[in-house]
Amino acid sequence: MSLKKVFKYWAGKTDMKEHRRYFILSCACLLSVSGCLSRNSGPNPDIKLRLYNNSAERKIFHFALEDDGGIDEWITREVNAGTDETVSVEVDRNQMWNTFHGVIDDHVITGELISPESASCIELRFISEIDDSDEPEILQDATEGC
Template sequence: MQRRQVLLGATAALSGLTGCIAPFTSDGSLREVNVELRNTDDRARTFHLALETESGVLDWDSYRVDGGVDQRVTMTPDEDISPVALHGAVEDFAGGVEILGVNNLDEDYCLRFHFWYAHPSDERPQLAQVADIEC
């Protein structure tokens, strides 16, 4: 199956993105974007997310997550869009993940991300794409 052969690349940026991202074409459609917000701190934090498409950045949404809690957020596009990146911010961290490797899909797909307030390996915020496009 083609979708199992696709490896999604992800690049995390600590403060914004530079340069242009080329749009792509695909026969498949993005069904939904799932983001696991993980607040490993003992205080509540507000996470901000925005999906960038080839037409521009969609509205930013904010999610307050209690301390020590994981919360799953699902973003469902209203129309057929070509995703370019997911942007996120929490406290003084702002970053983004480019969405790569979905331009040759001929079937619908979903995107999954993890957004940690403090990642276990380095205790800093991290936004990363999961290398799986199954819905």
């Protein structure tokens, strides 16, 4: 049986009210999930990076963001002992950044970048040492402005 014959048979068995009802229900279902398909509804947030050197010696921090296409440019900063520095990370707001990478000495940190619902800024705190540990950390927080 051809597709044309099947359609004629199906069309003959139903009335226009049923077609309309099916169409309206289909549209309602599609519209109800259309906002859930993207990771976030607005543009990607700005990113502020704070580098904290809690050690007794000068440290070199390396940081990069990654999306599905690969790693972006590395940011490298030397921070004196017992000080901190704030860096505004220039990002392409149309890309979906999903991972961050950080390196201090021989320590490598990789983590998933948070996806805030309504915040306009992600603040990353790259800390060289926490509580007399040699292990660095990258903490993140979503805020309303950088």
